[in-house]
Amino acid sequence: MEIVQTVLSISLISSALAVVVVIADRFLNDYGECVIDINGGNRQMTVNGGSTLLSALAANRIFIPSACGGKATCGLCTVQVASDVGPVLPTEEPYLSEEQVNEGVRLSCQIKIKHDLEIHIPEELFNIEQYQARIEKITDLTHDIKEFRFALEEPAELAFKPGQYVQIDSKPYGSVTESVSRAYSISSVPSDKGFVDLIIRLVPNGICTTFMHEHVKEGDTITLRGPFGDFYLRDGADDLVFIAGGSGLAPIKSLVFDILEQGLEKNMTFFFGAVTKKDLYYVELFQDLEKRYPNFRYIPALSNPAPEDAWQGDVGLITDVVAKYVETPVNKQAYLCGSPGMINACINVLTGIGLTEDEVFYDKFT
Ligand SMILES: Cc1cc2nc3c(=O)[nH]c(=O)nc-3n(C[C@H](O)[C@H](O)[C@H](O)COP(=O)(O)OP(=O)(O)OC[C@H]3O[C@@H](n4cnc5c(N)ncnc54)[C@H](O)[C@@H]3O)c2cc1C
Ligand code: FES
Known part of the structure; x- marks a missing residue:
């Protein structure tokens, strides 16, 4: 009982202190107007200090990628900061490589604007x-x-x-x-x-x-x-392996249909992994493509088909099914989309077959 009371008291005191710090920061730290210089004077904007770099840029219609809304859980909002904004925060560490840290790359949702800043961002973000x-x-x-x-x-x-x-x-x-x-x-x-x-x-x-x-x-x-995003078709290979699970089918559908529409000379194999038949969708759409286009092959696989599924297709983890069909790395690229676990496992299989890491492209749905 005493331990519970002590823990509760400590939590209450910590919460109260956190609130005091936030209020004090808001009222005592008036950072005034700050100038953000982008790409060596290419653009400049004046913002009120105190907000995050991510939100200040968004307010000025410069939209940095962000999938978690600033909670430091997606790691997508990276920006190169040339000014001193203090050490890398523990919330940023999991998302930044040593090389990025040395180059001044930071998570813009974690950087609070307290003074003028000089930053560098890819030009395409202006579009x-x-x-x-x-x-x-x-x-x-x-x-x-x-x-x-x-x-x-x-x-x-x-x-x-x-x-x-x-x-x-x-x-x-x-x-x-x-x-x-x-x-x-x-x-x-x-x-x-x-x-x-x-x-x-x-x-x-x-x-x-x-x-x-x-x-x-x-x-x-x-x-x-x-x-x-940078998950799009690259030059350099004629045989394309697409692997998706769940809603990861979305960008693969766009890629496959665009390649066919453009008449690009690519051989495509699309592996789609699901648990049971009720998790499959667009089966007829892709089977129809397979009939119409000799350069497109569709391989849906179930990891745990239900008896009532009466499944005749491939059974097993998508990694095993990929290993069964993909024999050689020659002239190949792979495009993967789905959960981080599935993607990491597939990268292992593909590099085991002989694809190099720069022949494997992916979007992890974090
Ligand atoms: C580049 C990119 C592209 C994406 N494209 C798609 C897409 O086309 N279709 C799509 O459905 N999603 C896609 N996602 C995932 C999507 O952005 C969201 O993360 C997801 O939809 C959950 O959002 P939410 O607000 O409902 O959940 P949140 O409120 O963010 O999360 C609620 C809880 O669920 C957990 N959680 C979050 N995401 C998942 C998940 N995928 N599986 C299991 N638990 C989870 C969280 O840890 C949290 O505990 C993509 C993500 C990225 C980074
Ligand atoms: S917006 Fe997701 S980590 Fe910054």
């Missing part, structure tokens, strides 16, 4: 726009995956490379009082001008996915930003 998009259609793909078709309203077109993603903003609902921003890969092709399709899997208790699955309807308007 990222914020869009208002109307939900045109919602389709149930599986028991926990829905597809959303958005009609872009303002601006009316989004130029992207197949494989890239957008960020969408949820709105407060029920007991959720905050709006969060999350990353979703585009599943449609660039030629489908004026529209963007997203495939979203419901994460139990997930803020944004619950919003999208349970609190939006056709006709609603959503804010999205993009395009982001």
Whole structure:
């Protein structure tokens, strides 16, 4: 009992101190106006000190990639900071390599603006726009995956490379009082001008996915930003291996359809891993492609098919199925999308077959 009381007292004192620090910081530390110099004077902006670098840039319509909304859990919001902003924080450490730290790369959501700053960001980030998009259609793909078709309203077109993603903003609902921003890969092709399709899997208790699955309807308007990301087709190989699980099918669908539409001379094998038949979707779509295009092969595999599935296809972990079919690394590239665990396991298999790490491209859905 005494131990419980001591622990409770310490927690209460720590919480009270944290609140005092936040309030004191807000009222005592008036950082005034600060100038952010971007890319050696290419652009300059004046912002009120005290906010994070990520939010100050967003307020000035410079959208740095961010899939966790500033909670230091995605590691995507990196920016090279030339000014002294103090040591790397423990929240940043897991996401920065030694090389990045030496180059001054930091997580912009963790950097608080206290004085003038000089930063460097890739020029293509200036092309990222914020869009208002109307939900045109919602389709149930599986028991926990829905597809959303958005009609872009303002601006009316989004130029992207197949494989890239957008960020969408949820709105407060029920007991959720905050709006969060999350990353979703585009599943449609660039030629489908004026529209963007997203495939979203419901994460139990997930803020944004619950919003999208349970609190939006056709006709609603959503804010999205993009395009982001470096998961897109590279030159250099004729044989492409695509591997996806769950909603990781989204960017692969965009890549495959775009390659076929462009008539590129690529041989493609698409491995899709699921647990049971109820987790499979777009099977007919890809089987139909297989019939129409001799250079496209579709291999769905179930890791644990239910007896009622009467599954005739491949059974096993997707890593085993990939190892069974991919024999040589020659002239190959691999594109992987899904959970970090699945991607790490597939990278091991592919490098074991002989692909080098720079022949394997991926987007981890963290
Ligand atoms: C580049 C990129 C592209 C992405 N593209 C897609 C996409 O096309 N389709 C898609 O459905 N998702 C995609 N994601 C994942 C997406 O951004 C969100 O992380 C996910 O939808 C959960 O958001 P949430 O707000 O509902 O959950 P949160 O409120 O962020 O999380 C709630 C809880 O669930 C856990 N959690 C978060 N994500 C997952 C997960 N995937 N599985 C299990 N537990 C989880 C968290 O740790 C937390 O405990 C992508 C992520 C990245 C980085
Ligand atoms: S926004 Fe996710 S780590 Fe900074």
